[in-house]
Amino acid sequence: MAPFKVFLGASIVITFFLKRYAEAYMPSRNVVATASEIFAVETVAWLVWRCFLYPIWFSPLRAIPGPSGGSFLMGQSPSLRKDPNGQAHLYRTWSEQIPNDGIIRYLDMFNSEILIPVSPKALAEVLVQRPYEFIKPPWLTGFGKILGVGVLLAEGEEHKKQRKSLMPAFAFRHVKELYPTFWSKSCELVQALILHNENGCRDSDTLSESIDVKDWASRATLDIIGLAGLGRDFDAIKDPENELIRTYKKIFSPGRGGQISGALFMIAPWLMRAMPIKRNDDFEAASQAIKNTCYTILQQEKLTLASNKGGSSAGNILSVAIESGEFTDEGLVNQLMTFLVAGHETTASALSFAIYALCRYPEVQRRLREEVHFRLPDPRSPTSSITSNDIDNFPYLNAVCNEVLRLYAPVAVTGRVAAADTTLVGQYVPKGTTIFIAPWAINADKGSWGEDAENFNPDRWLGESKANSGGIESNYAFLTFLHGPRGCIGQSFAKGEFACLLAAWAGTLETRFASADYVMHVGNGLTTRPKDLEVKVHVVDEW
Structure with a gap:
């Protein structure tokens, strides 16, 4: 959340000192108008920093590979919203086509940063080894009124x-x-x-x-x-x-x-x-x-x-x-x-x-x-x-x-947020970073399931030792029910x-x-x- 409460408090304090010690420098003789103008400047400056300067030039995550192109302000959001099969379908393409070390990064609406763990090691860290360092995001907890x-x-x-x-x-x-x-x-x-x-x-x-x-x-x-x-x-x-x-x-x-x-x-x-x-x-x-x-x-x-x-x-x-x-x-x-x-x-x-x-x-x-x-x-x-x-x-x-x-995992994508500054496969991850785990992408990974990974083929589950695994070796190639303490x-x-x-x-x-x-x-x-x-x-x- 943008620190708007801090901005409001700062604008009131600055207005007070201007009024008392440097009234000539007040942009307006009206204290309410002055506080509003200072607040507006602070907010615009913060938005420029958060939406442009930070994600593109200063973020510690900026070197993580991700899709090219995208909107100047909305990142990959237009592509994600246009895909007729939803964002998880595009995640499948990215995880297959973008060389990575276990994580993919992309910019979403207003250039907000999203991480997608795609390797077994990265998924194990989020789901099993440190599940309580990556908590449910605020937008999901907002459904508490319906979900309980x-x-x-x-x-x-x-x-x-x-x-x-x-x-x-x-x-x-x-x-x-x-x-x-x-x-x-x-x-x-x-x-x-x-x-x-x-x-x-x-x-x-x-x-x-x-x-x-x-x-x-x-x-x-x-x-x-x-x-x-x-x-x-x-x-x-x-x-x-x-x-x-x-x-x-x-x-x-x-x-x-x-x-x-x-x-x-x-x-x-x-x-x-x-x-x-x-x-x-x-x-x-x-x-x-x-x-x-x-x-x-x-x-x-x-x-x-x-x-x-x-x-x-x-x-x-x-x-x-x-x-x-x-x-x-x-x-x-x-x-x-x-x-x-x-x-x-x-x-x-x-x-x-x-x-x-x-x-x-x-x-x-x-x-x-x-x-x-x-x-x-x-x-x-x-x-x-x-x-x-x-x-x-x-x-x-x-x-x-x-x-x-x-x-066709019923929950195609599930979200997490870093509860504190942490790491993921050795990469520093700041507090508040959003992480999307995408069963639709993981479950159709060709490296795990073969070249026909995106084909519907029940026969892959038939045969000796395949009934429960589909013949795959990794526990992190089938994430429909997730894994670990927060698994279904x-x-x-x-x-x-x-x-x-x-x-x-x-x-x-x-x-x-x-x-x-x-x-x-x-x-x-x-x-x-x-x-x-x-x-x-x-x-x-x-x-």
């Missing part, structure tokens, strides 16, 4: 404490017990899609009306995190006007004005929060609605646990967190807000990309359907149920899921949920693009998704 100040945004000792307390809720064994819930909601999704498209989709080659993949995916994943995570069925699959769905749509699918406000929020969150704009009112209203929902859920769950005292736990993530005794009610509400957003938006994005891949690669869709039919019960059956073993032992299903998560605590939950949803969809519905000439452009927000993806489905009669 839970394990996602907490820092330092508070983060360690929260993560340790929540680990039992996300333990491998506990998540395995949630697979039947994942599957029941996946079955409900495909049954609802069949009902939605029942006219013209069974006995005709003419497919039914288009399906908005993003909408249906969000509703399904909200139901799953509600039931498996919070012990509450939101019935969003049945009710597209569900209050939470409408609230999240308003926040995460803003219009053009909201997108511009979001971009400016990243540069000056302190200023944007203070401005009387509609976006702030929307955030405040959404925050209150989500908070009220979470508080109600918490009280209901506590009553359920109390009435079941001495019996078995309800089994959802919230019940485990409550029984840990480590959180206040306010702390639990913050965790619920985090679970709701992180637990449904990311998996909805993954499912959207998976449906795109099924349409784009019909042979993948065919092979996946054959495996699902061979191993799973029909989701349309009222008695359809599965266990975690049924899903985990699907080689091709898990290969497709892993390849989607590799090539819900990784097992998300992967199990995703696999169940995709298996039910692919096994039941033959899917095609609604428009034969559809070209994927990526929409950026809190998560990344294919823009305007609409499909048509044909129900598979034989199982």
